[in-house]
Structure formats: structure tokens, C-alpha cells
Amino acid sequence: MILLSLCLGLQLYGQDTLAVRGSLADTLTINSATVTGQTQVNRIEGGAYAASAVSIRQQAASLQTISQAIEYSPGIRLRSQGGLGSDFDLSLNGLSGGSVRYFIDGVALDSKGSGITLANLPVSIIDRVEIYKGVVPATLGTDALGGAINIVTNRRSRNYLDVSYGLGSFHTHTFDFSAQYRLPRSGIIIKPVVNAYYSKNDYTMRGVKVRNEDHTAFVYRDLPRFHDGYLSLFALLEAGVTDRSWVDDFFVSASYSRTEKEIQTGATQSHVVGMAQRSSRALNLSARYSKSDFLAQGLNLKASLSHTRDHSQTIDTTFRQYYWDGTYIDGAYNEIRGRAKTLRNYLRPLTIGRATLDYAVAAGHTLTLNYMYNRVGNRQWDDYDKTYVPTEDAMPKHIAGLNYEQNLLQGRLENVFFVKDYVNALQVGQSEMASQTGSDKVPDRSVKNFFGYGLGSRYRFAEPLSLKASYEHSVRLPVSREMLGNGTTVYPNLTLLPEIGDNVNLGAFGTFDLGGGHLISYSANGFLRLVDNYIQATVMETEGMMQYVNVAAVHIKGVEGEIQYNWQGRLQLIANASYDDCRDMRQYTQSGTPSITYRNRTPNRPWAYCNVAAGYTFHNVGLKDSRLRLGCDYHWVHWFYVTWAAYGSASGKPTVPTQHIINASLLYSWGAGRYNVSLECTNLADRLAYDNYMLQKPGRAFFLKFNYYLCNR
Numbered sequence: 001m002i003l004l005s006l007c008l009g010l011q012l013y014g015q016d017t018l019a020v021r022g023s024l025a026d027t028l029t030i031n032s033a034t035v036t037g038q039t040q041v042n043r044i045e046g047g048a049y050a051a052s053a054v055s056i057r058q059q060a061a062s063l064q065t066i067s068q069a070i071e072y073s074p075g076i077r078l079r080s081q082g083g084l085g086s087d088f089d090l091s092l093n094g095l096s097g098g099s100v101r102y103f104i105d106g107v108a109l110d111s112k113g114s115g116i117t118l119a120n121l122p123v124s125i126i127d128r129v130e131i132y133k134g135v136v137p138a139t140l141g142t143d144a145l146g147g148a149i150n151i152v153t154n155r156r157s158r159n160y161l162d163v164s165y166g167l168g169s170f171h172t173h174t175f176d177f178s179a180q181y182r183l184p185r186s187g188i189i190i191k192p193v194v195n196a197y198y199s200k201n202d203y204t205m206r207g208v209k210v211r212n213e214d215h216t217a218f219v220y221r222d223l224p225r226f227h228d229g230y231l232s233l234f235a236l237l238e239a240g241v242t243d244r245s246w247v248d249d250f251f252v253s254a255s256y257s258r259t260e261k262e263i264q265t266g267a268t269q270s271h272v273v274g275m276a277q278r279s280s281r282a283l284n285l286s287a288r289y290s291k292s293d294f295l296a297q298g299l300n301l302k303a304s305l306s307h308t309r310d311h312s313q314t315i316d317t318t319f320r321q322y323y324w325d326g327t328y329i330d331g332a333y334n335e336i337r338g339r340a341k342t343l344r345n346y347l348r349p350l351t352i353g354r355a356t357l358d359y360a361v362a363a364g365h366t367l368t369l370n371y372m373y374n375r376v377g378n379r380q381w382d383d384y385d386k387t388y389v390p391t392e393d394a395m396p397k398h399i400a401g402l403n404y405e406q407n408l409l410q411g412r413l414e415n416v417f418f419v420k421d422y423v424n425a426l427q428v429g430q431s432e433m434a435s436q437t438g439s440d441k442v443p444d445r446s447v448k449n450f451f452g453y454g455l456g457s458r459y460r461f462a463e464p465l466s467l468k469a470s471y472e473h474s475v476r477l478p479v480s481r482e483m484l485g486n487g488t489t490v491y492p493n494l495t496l497l498p499e500i501g502d503n504v505n506l507g508a509f510g511t512f513d514l515g516g517g518h519l520i521s522y523s524a525n526g527f528l529r530l531v532d533n534y535i536q537a538t539v540m541e542t543e544g545m546m547q548y549v550n551v552a553a554v555h556i557k558g559v560e561g562e563i564q565y566n567w568q569g570r571l572q573l574i575a576n577a578s579y580d581d582c583r584d585m586r587q588y589t590q591s592g593t594p595s596i597t598y599r600n601r602t603p604n605r606p607w608a609y610c611n612v613a614a615g616y617t618f619h620n621v622g623l624k625d626s627r628l629r630l631g632c633d634y635h636w637v638h639w640f641y642v643t644w645a646a647y648g649s650a651s652g653k654p655t656v657p658t659q660h661i662i663n664a665s666l667l668y669s670w671g672a673g674r675y676n677v678s679l680e681c682t683n684l685a686d687r688l689a690y691d692n693y694m695l696q697k698p699g700r701a702f703f704l705k706f707n708y709y710l711c712n713r
Contacts, residue, residue, distance in 0.1 A: 040152075041128055048416045048456035049470055050133040050505035050525055056126040057154065061707040062667045062678035064166060064174060066151065067118040070129055072611040072635060074560040074576040075525070079691040080119075083201035083698050084172055085230030085261055087489075088119060091605060093133050093527050094556035094580035095146025097548070098479035098535060099499065103150040105288075106140060108374065111306045111352055112234070113282025115259030118149070120232040122195040124162045124178040127154045134503035134527055135454055135470040138401025138418035141354055141372030145476030145499050145531065156180060160711040168703030171200035189251075193236040201228035201264075203698040206688055208269070208324040226326045227274050228264035233257065249290040257282045266336065266489050266545060269695050274322030276335045280312035298360040308350040317341040317384055336489065337545065343384035348480065349377045368403040378484045380430065391430035393484060397477060398423040412460045420452040424477045428494055436547075437485075438495035450475040450498065456505075464510040472503045482535055482548040490537075491547040501531040517568035522561070527580075529556035536602065552586035554602060570617050577610035584644075596646040603645070604692060606656075608638035626670035635661045642694055656690045676707040 044053040054069050063069055067088070071078035080088040092100045102109040102118070109116065130150040132140075140148055159181050166174040177194040202224045212219050233256075240251030263276045286306035294301040316336045320328040334341050351373070358368040375396035382388035399422050406415040425447045434440040454472030461467070476499040485492040507525035514520065534554035537546050558580030565573040582602045586595050601607060615631035642654040662685055667678040679702070683689065686700035 044130050045509070045523075046458070046460075046466065048414045048458040048468055049135055049137060050468070050507055050527065052131045052133075052523075054129045054131070056123065056128055060123050060126070060162075061164070061669065061673075061676035061709070062665065062680065062705060063123045064168070064680070064703055064705065065119050066121055066123060066126060066129065070118075070131065070149070072576075072613075072633065073131065074523070074562045074611075075133060075578050075580075076131070077578075077606055077609060077637075078118075080697070081692055081695050082225075082228060082264065083170060083203060083230070084197060084199040085119065085201070085232060085259070086228075087486075088117070089692060090118075090149070092131070092147040092149075093529065093560070093578075094558060094582045094605075094607075095134075095529060095531070096605070097537065098482050099144065099146030099476055101136075101140075101142045101144040101148045103140060103142070103148060105153055106150065106302075106356075107286075107304055107306055107354060108142075108350075108352055109151065110310075110350055110376075111284055111286065111308050112255055113257035113259075113280060113284065113308060114310050114312060114348065115232065115280040115282065116234060116257050118151075120195070120197045120234065120259075121151065122176050122178060122193055122234060124164060124176045125153050125193055127152050133525070134505055134529060135456060135472040136474070137416075138403040138420055138454075139356060139358075139368055139370050141356075141370045141399050141401060143397070143399055143420075143422050143475055143477045143498075145474050145501050145503070146529070156711075158712040160709070162707075162709050164705060164707040166703060166705035169701035170203050170698065171198075172703065173198045174705075187241055189240055189242065191236075191238040193234070193238075193255075195232075195234040197230070197232040199230050201225055201230060201698075203701070205269070205324060205696055206699075210323045210325045211327065221325070223324045225264055226324075227262045227322075229260075229262045231258075231260040233259075247289060247291055249288070252287045253285075255282075255284045255286075257284075263336065263489075265695065268539060272322040272324055273335045274320065274326065274328060275318040276314070276316040278312060278314045280310065282308055282310040284308040294357075296359075300358050302354075302356045304352075304354045306350075306352045310348045310350060312346045312348070314342070314344045314346075317343055340387075341384055342382055342388070344388075345381050345383065347377070347379040351375045364407040366405045366407075368401075368405070370401045370403070372399045373397075374399070376480050378430075378480060388432070391432070392427075393429050394425075394427040395480060395483070396425045414458045415456070417455045418453065420454075420474075422450040422452065422475050422477065424448050424450070424498070426483075426494075430492065430494075433491070437492040439492075442494045448498075450500075454503075462510075464512050466509050468505070468507050468509075470503075470505045474501050474503060475499070476501070476535075478535060478548070489546055491545055493547050493549060496535060496548060497533040497550050499531055499533050499535055501529055503530075504528040519566045520563070521566075522563045524559070524561040526559045527557070529554075529582075531556070534602075537604075551584055551602075553584070554582060555585050556580055556582040570619075572613075572615045574613045575611070577608075579608050581607060597644045600645045601641070603641050603643045604656075606637045606640050609636060611635050621668070623670040625672040626668065629665075629667040629669075631665045631667075633663050635659075635663075654694065656694055659689050660685075660687055661689060674709055676705075676709070678705045678707075679703070680705075 041053040041055055044051050056069055067078055075093045077091040080086045089096050090100055132148045136144045136148045161179045164176040175196045180191050182189050204222050204224055206222045207220045209218050210221055236255035238251050238253035242249050258281050260279045263273045288304040290302045292300045316334045319331050321331045322328045353373040356370045358366055360366050378393040381390040401420045403418040427445050428442055431439045452474045456470030458468040478496040483496050505527050509523040511521040531554045534551040535548050536551050537548050539546050560578040562576035584597045584600050587598050589595050613633035618628040621628040637659040639655050639658045661683055663682045664684050665680040669676045681702050683700045689697040691697055
């Protein structure tokens with residue numbers, strides 16, 4: 001289909017085309033599920049890439065975090081190591097970790113600081129989240145292999161004020177403030193944002209091992225977490241102008257983020273931590289500029305420059321061994337790594353420069369050139385351990401992409417073809433624990449070059465049926481967390497090789513208008529991922545530490561599908577299911593012996609899961625211009641092995657059991673959306689749920705949120 005599309009596109013080159021995309025009447029949300037209808041959302045989902053989009057603006061009044069809005073989308077599994085603020089891992093069609101990259105308005109999310117994630121980015125400033133699966137547009141300028149998450153912020157034209165406060169179980173509090181004001185005389189737009197999240201995360205841990213009263217034996221009890229507090233602060237001030245003769249959009253901004261995190265466990269919950277903690281501070285300065293008809297008619301420019309000073313600190317200066325009841329015994333090693341006391345500092349300055357030029361060669365034919373420069377440093381020193389020798393590493397990379405897009409047959413046919421060039425440079429200064437990190441096996445400086453390419457096509461036969469296909473030969477360079485560690489629970493691995501993969505997607509989607517306000521839409525996608533040098537986290541059980549290593553070859557194949565029903569914007573029903581079979585295809589070990597994990601599923605990752613959601617909206621309940629929305633959703637995850645299936649006996653292999661989770665929500669809005677109150681109950685049945693390496697998730701929890709939104713009409 002793609003080759004035929006290319007031939008047809010060349011034949012029709014220069015003809016006038018008009019993009020026509022299907023749309024639903026409105027954007028409807030049910031907790032984390034979304035039926036899309038906005039133009040930009042439809043443009044993403046109806047394009048040639050295997051992509052979906054979730055509108056955040058429509059559900060911001062009830063959302064606690066952005067991750068809530070996307071974690072139950074088809075093909076996505078988001079797993080955390082605990083409650084609010086804990087490290088998390090997002091899997092997208094079977095690939096996770098650094099294989100999935102995160103952006104905010106096309107710039108790496110890391111630019112806001114390493115402490116800012118999907119879990120604490122202010123909800124009120126987000127318009128939508130774009131999710132690209134496997135094949136990533138060259139215009140994003142990234143080396144993602146598994147996909148990309150692009151967070152698009154609001155571009156409102158009117159002045160507004162948006163304030164939210166939420167409180168919930170486990171001593172959780174959230175605060176969001178965002179506004180926009182245009183100075184009458186100068187036309188300068190000012191956008192302040194303030195955000196704060198706090199939680200003690202003192203949910204109950206069930207059946208954890210502690211000593212009995214006379215310390216003669218171990219017993220199992222249900223106990224609250226006692227050292228897992230989290231604080232996140234974020235402030236941003238942006239100022240600029242729009243719609244001038246010399247610029248379409250020009251803004252400068254400064255942001256500051258701070259996170260404080262008590263560390264409760266290592267990578268497994270058998271390793272209990274009672275005193276160690278980490279903190280981070282990040283200051284970002286950035287500017288963005290866009291201009292249509294730049295230097296020539298039809299030539300458009302978008303450029304941005306960002307620099308972040310990101311300083312984090314890990315404090316581990318206690319020689320103790322803790323238990324889940326908060327008691328401890330004195331020891332001879334620190335808590336996290338089991339070595340000398342440390343107060344380790346990590347300074348990781350990040351500079352990102354990005355420029356995109358697109359040119360309308362003819363009606364329906366566009367060329368886009370994108371360049372991205374990304375340099376992250378890693379300077380380490382220790383304020384406590386005077387024997388530690390300060391080091392400095394750097395990971396600069398250059399990524400250039402050329403994209404050619406066709407829009408033909410009045411929008412029924414869309415093709416895209418692209419090439420990418422990756423240049424990766426590495427400067428290594430650290431030498432600590434060489435046998436563990438491999439610092440003695442890599443040169444002090446190295447530069448490597450890689451090449452990628454891809455294409456995609458979508459053809460719309462009619463509103464109920466469109467087909468799409470895409471392919472990419474991609475390269476994914478290790479990220480700083482994988483190669484340089486995180487300063488707490490992750491060891492560096494300086495010998496990591498880039499992932500190289502071939503990604504294929506084949507899908508269908510459409511909408512049926514049954515009349516009388518009844519709409520049914522569906523999407524289905526099959527995918528194949530062939531990955532060499534697959535980067536996977538491994539756990540040292542005795543230490544509770546993690547390290548990323550290469551697996552020679554991993555193949556992933558799977559399917560996903562979703563169906564949505566909407567009646568007059570009142571009743572919404574949504575169901576989706578995902579299956580991805582990820583297996584180790586390494587036949588022989590480095591020593592030449594047969595690998596016992598050959599064709600095993602990769603461990604510690606779910607491979608079958610589904611979500612069902614229902615919601616109903618009542619209008620003018622009690623007050624004029626009010627609405628009451630009730631929602632409920634159910635989530636199922638099939639059991640999976642924690643370690644390789646080939647290890648140990650069948651009866652003794654650790655598994656994460658099948659999980660059934662039910663959530664319920666209520667939103668009441670009045671004053672034409674000015675006032676909003678929402679109540680959510682997660683894990684309604686209080687079922688025991690697990691995540692990475694059987695780390696327990698919170699049980700039943702409640703969250704209440706108040707939102708006030710004022711906008712000039």
C-alpha cells in the first residue's frame with residue numbers, strides 16, 4: 001500500500017488538495033478514557049502514523065495528574081514504584097524506559113528538570129497529549145525507538161485564571177495555578193504558573209516481614225509506609241508577543257522546580273530504607289520563536305533554545321538496617337548501596353537547541369527539515385566521602401531529520417517519508433566501581449554516527465473505514481539514567497550499546513454515525529518490533545539496586561484495539577484491549593553456550609491487559625448551566641513472571657498475580673464551567689495490586705478536587 005501511495009503521490013504532484021478529516025461532535029471524557037473530536041486531536045489520530053491523542057483540557061477539572069489521563073489508553077501500561085512522586089515506567093506497545101521519549105511542545109521534558117514528570121507537571125497548562133507508537137515523526141527530532149509522548153500546552157487567546165486545590169488519602173495535597181494576561185497597550189502576554197504536590201504516601205503495606213516483639217523470629221504484618229514523603233514545587237513565568245509583522249509567536253520563559261523525596265525501598269520491597277533521601281533543584285531559561293513565510297513565501301520556521309541547571313543530591317549517611325515497622329539495627333554500611341556513607345551531588349546541565357523549517361513545495365506537498373542538539377552533563381562530587389574523586393561526564397548528541405509529506409485526493413490519502421541522522425558523543429570522567437559500571441572498558445571520548453529512515457501511509461475509503469501502515473528503522477541512544485545511573489537505586493553502565501530496531505504498524509479506524517445522536521468509533525492496530533541490543537533493567541536482589549544492560553535481540557509482536565460508543569454527549573462506553581508478546585531471541589550466550597532464556601518472555605512486564613469505562617452526564621442538575629458526570633472504569637492485567645520463566649522450578653517462580661482494579665468518579669460543574677468539584681475513588685474494592693518487581697501499589701484511595709476557571713468571553 002505504501003509503494004502504491006508513493007507512485008500515486010508522484011503522479012499527482014502539484015495538484016490542489018484539501019485535507020478532509022472525520023470528526024465527532026464533541027470531546028468526551030470518562031476518567032482516563034477519551035472520545036476525541038477536536039481538530040488537532042483528529043489530525044493526529046487520522047494521520048499516517050500509529051498515533052493517538054488525549055484531550056486534557058476537557059478533563060483538567062477532575063484530573064489529579066496527566067499520567068491518569070493516558071495510563072489506560074490502548075497499548076500503554078504505566079507502572080510506578082509506589083505512591084505519588086515515585087519513579088515510574090511507561091510501556092508503549094511492549095517497549096519502555098528510555099525507548100519512550102517525553103516532550104513538552106516538542107522539547108524534551110527533561111528541560112524542566114529531572115524531577116518533573118507526567119506525575120507532577122501542572123494539569124491546568126496542558127491542552128492535549130500526543131502518543132506516537134513505534135514510528136516517531138522526524139519533526140520531533142528524537143532517537144526514540146518505542147515511541148514518544150508529546151505534551152502540548154494551551155495556546156489560549158483570551159485572558160484567563162485557572163486555580164485548583166485537591167486533597168486525598170495518604171495525606172495528599174495538590175495545588176495548581178495558571179493564568180494569562182495581555183497588557184492592553186503593549187500587547188505583551190504574561191503567563192504565570194505555580195504548582196505544588198505533597199504526599200506522605202503512608203498507605204498500608206500488606207504482609208510485610210518484621211521481627212516479633214522479642215526479636216527472636218520474623219512475622220508478617222500489615223503496616224503503613226513510614227518514610228516515603230514527597231514534595232514537588234514548580235513555578236514558571238512566560239512573557240511574549242503574538243501576531244506581529246516580524247513574528248507569529250515569540251516567548252521567553254524562566255522556570256524553577258524543586259523535589260524532595262524520602263526513599264522507602266530499593267528496587268524491591270524486601271530492601272527497606274528508613275533515612276536516606278534525595279532532592280533536586282532545576283532552573284530553566286528558554287526562548288521560542290515561530291514565523292510563517294520566513295524569508296520566502298511558504299517557508300515556515302520554528303526555533304527554540306533552552307538551558308537547564310539541574311542539581312540533585314542523594315543523602316545516605318546512616319549505617320542502619322530498617323524493617324517495615326520502623327525499627328532498625330545498627331550496621332556497618334549505608335542504606336541504599338551497602339557501602340560507605342555518602343552525600344553525593346549530581347550536577348546535570350542540559351542544553352537543547354531545536355530548529356524546524358517546513359516548506360510547501362506545492363499544494364499537498366511539504367518538505368520539513370529538523371535539527372536538534374541535546375547535551376547533558378554529569379558532574380559528581382561528594383560532600384561526606386572525602387575519598388571520592390569528583391568526576392565529569394558529558395553526553396552530547398545531534399539529530400537531523402528530513403520529512404516529506406503528501407496530502408492527496410482531497411485528504412483521502414496521506415503519505416510521509418523521512419530520514420534521520422544520529423550523532424552521539426560520549427565523554428567519560430568517572431571511574432568509581434569500574435567492575436560494576438564498566439568505566440575501564442570505554443574510551444574517555446568517543447563519537448558514533450547512526451542512520452535511520454521510515455515511511456507511512458493512510459487511506460480513507462469512507463468515514464467508517466480508513467487504513468494506515470508505517471515503518472521505521474530506528475536508533476535509540478541510551479539516556480542518562482541508563483548510562484549514568486540516577487544517583488540512588490540505579491548503577492551506571494557505561495558500556496551500554498544503542499538499541500537498533502525495525503518497527504512496523506498496520507491499523508484500521510473509523511466512525512459510524514447511526515443517527516439519533518448515536519456514534520460508534522473504533523481503532524485496531526497490529527505491530528512488530530525487532531530490536532537488537534535491547535536495553536533492560538536488571539535487579540541485584542541482595543542490594544536492592546538496579547542496572548540497565550543490553551539483551552542481544554528481542555522481538556515484540558502484538559495487537560491492540562478500542563471501541564467507543566457515544567450517545568448525544570451523555571452516555572459514553574469505552575473498551576480497549578492490548579496484547580504484546582516480547583521474547584528474548586538470543587540463542588547463545590557470550591561464551592557460546594545455548595541461552596536458557598531463548599524465546600522466553602521478557603520478565604517483569606505485563607503482556608495482556610484490558611480496560612472498560614462507562615460514564616453518563618446529566619445537565620442542569622440543581623443549578624442552571626450545570627452538569628453532573630458519573631463514571632466508572634475497570635482494569636484487568638494478566639499475571640506475569642517477575643524473573644525469566646526458565647529460572648527455577650514451576651512452583652517456585654515469583655509471579656505478579658492477575659489484577660482487577662475498579663475506579664469510580666463524580667464531577668459536578670456549574671456556572672457554565674466556572675466552578676467544578678470532583679470526587680474520585682481509586683481501587684474501589686481495595687484489591688492488593690502490584691507493580692515493578694512486586695512492589696505494592698496503594699489500596700483504596702479518595703481524592704477531592706476544587707477548580708475555579710474564569711475566562712474573558
